[in-house]
Amino acid sequence: MQCPQLFRFRSIDRLPEPPSEAATRGTLIHAVLERLYDAPLGERTLAAAVALLRPQWAVLQETDERCVDLFDDEASERAWLLGAEQLLATYFTLEDPNRLEPESRELRVETELEQGPAMRGIVDRIDVAPDGAVRVVDYKSGKSPREGYEGSALFQMRFYGLVLWRERGVLPKMLQLVYLGDGRVLRAEPTQRELEITEQKVRSLWASIQDAARTGQWSPRRSRLCDWCAHKTICPAFGGTPPEVSPEQVERTTGVRPAGSGAGAATDAEPRHETI
Known part of the structure; x- marks a missing residue:
């Protein structure tokens, strides 16, 4: 949705x-909030959350070597961690974790649409009320979208709602985005019709991906986000040349063999592929 060319580079x-x-x-904030709920009720405090920052940062550096060289000096790292503390402080103004007992945290969900792709995702938190009502919660460390620009964020949440609905047979009561960058909470109560429309959009997106895979036309879509793209130097929109991609890589991801590569499209007997 953001940029077909970026989808190709990444996926x-x-x-x-x-x-x-x-x-x-x-990523660090998500890890801290996930583990904060390991503590018993009454002990889920801001101080407890802040105490988790450095241990979880050490774990992140161990599991992702790219993080080791993220900062040039200790002063920059300290300032960065202080910014993380401020985000945690904002979280405690929005929710009281001592009044919550999540059913799931960092839950992997998956469902496969009939004659369509498998849909996968990781939901930050799922709350289930005594009456069975399901709330899907996602944490965002950045700022909330401006008024009138919430569509992309709500699509992500409806995507999660759709997967859970198909997986569990229960329509989520609430979709909730918690923005720690500006202390705003965006809520939506999805209807069955809205999730059905989301499914139609997913199918349409998947069809577009397969068309691009078949033709090799991954059209770049320029926007302000290009300024932060790691692949700008090889993007054709900026005069770059993308690397050659093998037909096997395309087929492995999309289930479609590119036209002119000596083989047809994948058959229904072959494994389904995910959409991201």
């Missing part, structure tokens, strides 16, 4: 991208 070419300070801080 088919699987080109490496250097970690950014903002994205890495978001």
Whole structure:
């Protein structure tokens, strides 16, 4: 949806991208909030959350070697961690974790559409009320979208809602986005019709991906986000030349063999592929 060319670079070419300070801080905040709920009720405090920051940062550096060289000096790292503390402080103004007992945290969900792709994702938190009502919660370390520009964020949440609905047979009561960058909470109560429309959109997107795979036309879509793209130097929109991609890589990701590569499209007997 953002850029077909970027989809190719990330999902088919699987080109490496250097970690950014903002994205890495978001990963760290997610890890801290996940583990905060390991503590018993009454002990889920801001101090407890802050105490988790450095241990979880050490774990992140161990599991992703790219994070080791993220900062040039200790002062920059300290300032970055202080920014993470501020985001955690904002979280405690929006929710009281001592009044919550999540059913799931960092839950992997998956469902396969009939004659369509498998849909996968990781949901930050799922709350289930005594009456069975399901709330899907996602944390965002950045700022909320401007009024009138919430569509992309809501599509992500409806995507999660759709997967859970298909997987569990229960329509989520609430979709909730918690923005720590500006302390805003975006909520939506999805209807069955809205999730059915989301499914139609997913099918349409998947058809577009398969068409691009078949023709090799991954059209770049320029926007302000290009300024932060790790692949700008090889993007044709900026005079770059993308690397050659093998038909096998395309087929492995999309289930479609590119036209003129000596083989036809994948058959229904072959494994389904995911959409991201």
